[in-house]
Amino acid sequence: MPSASSSAPAASSSSLxxxxxxxxxxxSIYDIAHTVWQQYLxxxxxxxxxxxxxxxFLVLVGGVQFVYCVVGGNYPxxxxxxxxxxxxxxxxxxxxLRMQTSSAATSSSSSSTGGAxxxxxxxxxxxxxxxxxxxxxxxxxxxxxxxxxxxxxFFCINFIN
Amino acid sequence: xxxxxxxxxxFGFLAVVHALSSSGNRLLVVLEDGSEKDLYSTFWSDLExxxxxxxxxxxKSDKLSLFDLGERAYDHLLxxxxxxxxxxxxxxxxxxxxxxxxxxxxxxxxxxxxTTPSAVSSxxxxxxxxLATDRSSVVVDHFNYDTLSAAEKHDxxxxxxxxxLRPDTKAFFDGEGVLALPRAAPHTLGDHALxxxxxxxxxxxxxxxxxxxxxxxxxxxATGSQLALVSAxxxxxxxxxxxxxxxxxxxxxxxxATVKAPNGKETxxxxxxxxxxxTAWTFKETGVLKVGKIEHHLAKDDLTAEDLxxxxxxxKNETVFSIEISEYSHDRYIPFEVPANDALQLEFTMLSPFHxxxxxxxxxxxxxxxxxxxxxxxxxxxxxxxxVNYKRPFLTNIEEKHEVTVRHFAHNxxxxxxxxxxxxxxxxxxxxxxxxxxAFVFVWLxxxxxxxxxxxxx
Numbered sequence: 195m196p197s198a199s200s201s202a203p204a205a206s207s208s209s210l211x212x213x214x215x216x217x218x219x220x221x222s223i224y225d226i227a228h229t230v231w232q233q234y235l236x237x238x239x240x241x242x243x244x245x246x247x248x249x250x251f252l253v254l255v256g257g258v259q260f261v262y263c264v265v266g267g268n269y270p271x272x273x274x275x276x277x278x279x280x281x282x283x284x285x286x287x288x289x290x291l292r293m294q295t296s297s298a299a300t301s302s303s304s305s306s307t308g309g310a311x312x313x314x315x316x317x318x319x320x321x322x323x324x325x326x327x328x329x330x331x332x333x334x335x336x337x338x339x340x341x342x343x344x345x346x347x348f349f350c351i352n353f354i355n
Numbered sequence: 356x357x358x359x360x361x362x363x364x365x366f367g368f369l370a371v372v373h374a375l376s377s378s379g380n381r382l383l384v385v386l387e388d389g390s391e392k393d394l395y396s397t398f399w400s401d402l403e404x405x406x407x408x409x410x411x412x413x414x415k416s417d418k419l420s421l422f423d424l425g426e427r428a429y430d431h432l433l434x435x436x437x438x439x440x441x442x443x444x445x446x447x448x449x450x451x452x453x454x455x456x457x458x459x460x461x462x463x464x465x466x467x468x469x470t471t472p473s474a475v476s477s478x479x480x481x482x483x484x485x486l487a488t489d490r491s492s493v494v495v496d497h498f499n500y501d502t503l504s505a506a507e508k509h510d511x512x513x514x515x516x517x518x519x520l521r522p523d524t525k526a527f528f529d530g531e532g533v534l535a536l537p538r539a540a541p542h543t544l545g546d547h548a549l550x551x552x553x554x555x556x557x558x559x560x561x562x563x564x565x566x567x568x569x570x571x572x573x574x575x576x577a578t579g580s581q582l583a584l585v586s587a588x589x590x591x592x593x594x595x596x597x598x599x600x601x602x603x604x605x606x607x608x609x610x611x612a613t614v615k616a617p618n619g620k621e622t623x624x625x626x627x628x629x630x631x632x633x634t635a636w637t638f639k640e641t642g643v644l645k646v647g648k649i650e651h652h653l654a655k656d657d658l659t660a661e662d663l664x665x666x667x668x669x670x671k672n673e674t675v676f677s678i679e680i681s682e683y684s685h686d687r688y689i690p691f692e693v694p695a696n697d698a699l700q701l702e703f704t705m706l707s708p709f710h711x712x713x714x715x716x717x718x719x720x721x722x723x724x725x726x727x728x729x730x731x732x733x734x735x736x737x738x739x740x741x742x743v744n745y746k747r748p749f750l751t752n753i754e755e756k757h758e759v760t761v762r763h764f765a766h767n768x769x770x771x772x773x774x775x776x777x778x779x780x781x782x783x784x785x786x787x788x789x790x791x792x793x794a795f796v797f798v799w800l801x802x803x804x805x806x807x808x809x810x811x812x813x
Binding site: 240244258259262266267272274277281340343347351 | 769771772775777778780781782783784785787788789791792795796798799802803
């Protein structure tokens with residue numbers, strides 16, 4: 195459940211300003227989950243949600259392959275290794291892309307949400323400065339991601355023979 | 356010059372035609388008393404008729420030597436029991452063992468009439484054959500004796516011809532008729548794989564020393580079928596040694612004697628036939644195996660000459676091995692047949708056998724049988740060897756070893772991934788990851804957030 199855990203800080207940071215509903219100490223688990231999910235839907239940028247969906251897909255594919263290996267045996271072991279490692283490696287690469295892009299996205303999203311309060315201009319400048327501080331733009335991160343993924347696919351296809 | 360060469364060829368050819376033994380026809384007969392020679396005249400003429408060149412020598416003769424310039428001077432040696440203390444310096448136990456190590460065959464006959472010399476006893480000890488300690492015993496049997504010639508002493512044994520030694524060996528000495536063994540000197544056999552008894556004493560026989568009084572006979576050395584009367588020993592190099600307990604059984608008198616068992620009727624003896632079988636086996640006219648061509652190759656239909664006997668195989672290859680074996684029978688090679696309960700086996704070994712397979716007869720030529728088998732090379736690379744190790748009593752040893760290399764799969768010899776249906780799930784997993792990645796990239800590129808443009812316009 196990486197999507198839920200990674201979205202939690204974003205939700206808590208923005209819940210102060212624009213939460214739809216405040217949670218009390220004796221809220222039910224369902225209420226908490228529902229609030230978190232609503233916060234996630236409301237505050238996550240589209241690209242981050244796309245990343246999360248893709249990562250969920252990779253977890254599903256990797257899980258199916260692992261279960262098949264446990265149930266059906268590992269006979270063409272190289273096929274198992276390359277199939278499973280492709281899923282895991284793609285997940286890791288996607289997670290790092292998310293780390294590199296979502297910080298910029300959250301800062302820009304918080305700036306867009308906070309823009310109504312009047313200090314948007316400063317925030318945008320700060321956000322830009324933060325992006326430059328990490329030294330990686332979203333385009334550069336994406337290009338690295340595509341390059342790494344292609345290398346991964348090349349190795350996996352070769353290894354599966 | 357040409358004439359002499361061609362005559363040499365002719366004589367050589369004649370000699371080959373004449374020689375019936377597979378290993379030469381020079382037979383040295385060591386006979387101490389020349390006058391005794393006439394007692395065995397039928398035996399000698401039988402041997403000469405089968406192509407042997409008989410040379411009679413006295414053990415006392417100065418020029419007697421088994422070796423000439425370090426090579427064997429004779430192919431076979433027939434020793435009749437000596438009168439004196441031994442066979443003399445040229446036939447010492449060491450010389451006789453050397454003679455056998457050089458592929459010479461020896462037939463030694465003993466007699467219970469006289470004391471066996473200690474030199475002969477020590478020769479037999481070298482071969483793990485043991486005589487009685489007094490060396491002058493005879494075998495006596497009160498149930499299987501000849502009533503005509505030994506009504507009192509019971510020391511002429513009447514025995515059936517021996518059958519096969521074991522159910523899985525060939526019978527070289529069987530046949531109809533009764534053997535008469537007068538005054539046989541018994542011996543016992545050591546526990547030794549190279550020794551095989553040909554004829555044992557019946558269960559009711561015992562060893563008795565006529566020179567001592569009966570009270571000494573209480574301390575019995577060996578009785579019944581512990582006592583062997585005729586035994587064979589074949590060395591690892593397949594030279595042969597036969598010990599015959601009763602030299603008198605080879606005499607003309609016993610070849611044509613009429614005998615009568617206590618409860619039987621009068622019959623002739625089969626001694627002549629048995630003597631022929633015994634000398635034929637000892638002097639390598641029977642039971643000699645020869646390996647012809649050995650072939651191994653991959654199991655496929657269109658074989659060329661280059662495909663035969665390759666030096667390298669791959670693991671899991673289907674391989675065919677075949678070996679051609681002939682057996683010498685009196686005057687020619689005949690196809691060798693493995694006895695019914697026995698098996699000729701191929702081992703595919705690297706240190707220890709990975710396969711031990713029965714070789715089946717697949718083809719038969721005029722004078723050989725081709726045994727072959729097909730098997731899958733084990734999943735283990737290294738230096739292997741095809742081995743055929745066939746050592747049986749009364750047959751010469753076959754020990755063949757042919758080394759081959761077994762390599763592992765080359766990189767392009769593995770089956771492609773999609774050939775293995777078990778891997779389809781993982782192949783699908785890999786391609787769904789790649790497909791998902793492409794779709795993700797596509798969507799990513801077309802979903803640039805509006806905020807960025809807003810940011811830029813600001």
